[in-house]
Amino acid sequence: MADRITTLRARQGEVHTEMETVVNTAATDGDREMTAEEAARYDALRAEDDRLTANIAREVDLEHRRAAAARPIATLPAGRSGSGATVPAQAAEKLEPGMKFSRFAQAVAATRGQGGMRAVADFSEKTWGSAFAIEAADNMQESVDVQGGFLVNQDYSTDLIDALRPAVAVRRMGAVSVPMPRGNLSTRKQTSTSNASWGGERAAIPTSAPSVGMVKMSAKKLFALVPISNDLLRYNSIQTDTLVRNDMVREVGIAEDQQFIRGQGSSVAPAGLRYLAAAANVIAANPTNVVQNVRNDLAAMRLGLSRSNAPMANCGYIINPTVAEFLEQLLTATGALAFPEISEGRIGRYPFTTTTSVPDNLGTNGNQSELYFADFSQILIGDALQTTLAVSTEASYVDNEGVTRSAFQNDETLVRVIEAVDLNTRYDAAISVLTGAAWFPGSVAGQ
Template identity: 40%
Template sequence: MAKQITREKAQELFLSMLKGANVDLAAMVEERLKKALEPLEARLKEQQTTRFNDIMRGHGRGDGEDRKAKSAAVGRMVRLLAMAKGDHEKAIVYATKMFGAEDMAVKALSAGQADAGGFLVAPEFSAEVIELLRPMSVVRRMNPTTLPMDQGALSIPKLTGGATAAYTGEGQNIGSSQQTTGMLDLVWKKLAALVPISNDLLRFSTVSPNADAVVRDDIVSAMALREDLAFIRGDGLTGTPKGLRNWAPAANVLTVNATVNLANITVDLGTLVLALENADVRMIRPGWLMAPRTKHFLMTIRDGNGNFAFREEMLAGNLWGFPFATTTQIPINLAVTGTAESEIYMTDFVDAVIAEASEIVIDASPNAAYFDSASSAVVSSFSRDETVIRAISRHDFGMRHDASVAVLSDVDWV
C-alpha cells in the first residue's frame, strides 16, 4: 500500500525541489506571460488607435451611435442633393470635396442610385429615416407589426372566424368545424412630402451637423403627420391607406354618454376595452389614441373629494393600465351631434400592420412650385430663394383582425 502524505508535507517537498533546481519561477512566468500578451497588446493598441481616428472623423461608433450617424447622414445627403440641384453625381463630388471620401453621407450617396423620379436612398439609410418616424408618428409609436413590401403588394392571411370545439360522449361522433379565413391585401400607397428649405441654409451651413438635423427632421416630421392622419382616419380611397376609423366594425363604434361626469366617462372608457375583450382580442399590445384636448380633460377631471381621477396614472403614460398617445391628427371639430367633437381609439396594435417599401426616393429642385398651407396659395420656390425637397415613401396599413379596433365617437369633453 502506498504511503500517504499530508498536504503540508507535499508543499514542503515541492518547494525543496524548486530550490534544488535553482529556478526563478516568478521570472520564468513573467517572461512567458509577456511573450504571450505581446500580440494581444498590439492588436488592442491598433483597435484603440483606429477607434480614436474614427471618432475624430465622426465614425466608428457603437450600434446606437452608428444608427444616429446614418440618420444624420440622410439629412446631409439631402442638403448635398439640394446643392447639386438633384444631380446625384455632382452631390457625390461635393460630398467628397467637403467631407472626405469616408464620410457617411458619401457612403449614403454611393449606396443609393439615381431614379427616374429622383434619388433612391439605399435601404440601410432609408431604414434609419423610417425608424425616426417611430417617436414622431403616434401609430408607429404604439408598436404595430411592420412588414417589408418591396414588390408593391402583400397578402396576409387573416382569421375571420375560429374553429369550434365541443365535448363528446362515449361512442359519439366528434363534430368538426372549419375556420373562416380571409386575406388582408395591402398595396403600395405613395406618400410624398414636400419640404421647402432656405437656400441660405445650404449656402452658409455647409459643414453644420445641426443644419443636417434640421433638414432631416423637417422631412420626417412632415411624413409622420401625414402618416398618422392616414393610419387613423384614412378612407382607403384616392390612393390613401384605410385607417383605424374605417377598419373598426360598426359594433365597435360607440357613442359617448351625453352627460359628462366622472361616472359616465369611466363607463365609456370601460366599454371600449370591453368591446375588444368580448371579441376575444388577444390584448397583446393594446393602447389608446386621442386628441391632446381629450388628454388634458382626463388629466384634470376630479372625483367628489377633489382628487384627480386619472392624472397620476396618465403622468406615467398609461390610462387604465394601457399606454396612450395623443395627436392633433385626431380632429376636435367633428360634427356628429354637435360641432366640436372628437374620438378616442382603443386598439390592440399587434393586429395593426404597416407594410412598406425599404427605400425612400429623394429629389430636390430650386425651381419647383408648391402649395403653401399658411397662405393657401401656390408659391414659387425660385421667388422665395428656396429649394424644395420631395421625399416619397410607399406603404399601406391594415388590420389582421377588424375587431381589434374600437372607437368612442362624439367626444366633447372640454
C-alpha cells in the same frame, strides 16, 4: 456622364416615336401588313433601340461604379468654410434615426441632381468626411438616378422610417412594420375565433378552426414637399442635419398620422383605423359627461376587443390632447382625480399617446372628438422601402398658412419626398372607436 445618359435617353424616345409611327401607319390603313420598306425601317429602328439600351446600361453601370469609388475633389462648394481641403478622416459616428436620410437629401439638394450619384458621393465626402462617405458608398451605388428624382435604397428608406416611428401615433404605439419590397403583400387575417367543446369517452371531436381571410396590401404614394434654406446647404453642420431631418419627418409624419387614423381609404391612399374597425366596435359616447359614463365608455371600447378574443398583446389608446387634458382634470364626487394615472402616460392600465390628427372639432357644435383603442400587434404598416427624392430651386409651394411661395425668390431648395406605404389589420375586431366624445376641460355635467 449624366449629359450622355440624358442624350441617349432622348434619342431612344425619338426612336420609340418613329417605331410607333411605322406601326400605326399600317394599322390605320385597313390594318394591313407593313410594306417591305416599312418593315425594313422598323427593323433598323429596333436595332438602333437595342444599341441605345445597351449603351445606356453601360453608362449607368459606370456611373454607379464611379459613385461607389468616389473620392474627394479639390475644392469645397462656394460659401462653405475651408480653403479647398476636404473634411479630415474621422472615426465612424453613430447617427440618430433619420440623419443618414437627411444627409442624402442634402447632398441631392446641394448638387441640384446634376452629375448623378458621383456628384452626390463627392459632396458627401467633402461635407461629412471619409468615414461617412465610405459607409455611404455601398448604399449610394444602390440608389438610382431615375427620371423625376433619385430612387433611394432600402437602407436610407429604413432610416427615414425609423425617424418616423416616434412622430406618427400608429407607429409610436407599436403597429408592426412589414416590408413590401415589390410594393405588394398578401397575408392571412383572422375573421372569427375557434370554439372548444366537451365530449365523452370515444366521442368524436368536432372540428373547429378560426375563420380566415386575406390581408392584401399595396404601396400607396405619399408626397411631401420640404423647403430647405440654401443658407443651410452652404453652411453645413450637425444642426443642419437635424433641422433638415426634422423638417422632412414633420411633413411626412403629419401626412401619415392623419391618414393612418382617419383616412377613408381609396385606390391611392390607405384606410385609417376609423374605417378599418369592425362596425360593431364603433361606439357612440354617452352625451352626459359624468365620471361613471366616461368609465363606461372606455370599458365599452376595451370590451369590443376582449369579447372578440383579440389577442390584447399590445393595446393602447390614441386621443386628442384636449381629451387627455379633460381626463387629467376629471374629478370624482369626493374631489379625487378620476384618472390619476394620466400623468404616467396611462388610461387605466393601458398606455396612450396624443395627436392633433385626431380632431377635437367634430359634431354639430364642433366640440366633439374621437378615441381609438387597438391591439397594435394586429395593425400592419406596409413599408415598400421605395423612397424617391427630387429637388428644384424654381418650383413653388403652398406653406402652412396657405400662401404660395417661390423657392427661387426665397433662396430655397424644394425637396420632394415620395414614400410608398399602406395600412391594414389582421383582425378588424382589434380596433375600437369612440365617437361623439364632447370631452374637454370644464364640460362635466353640473359644472
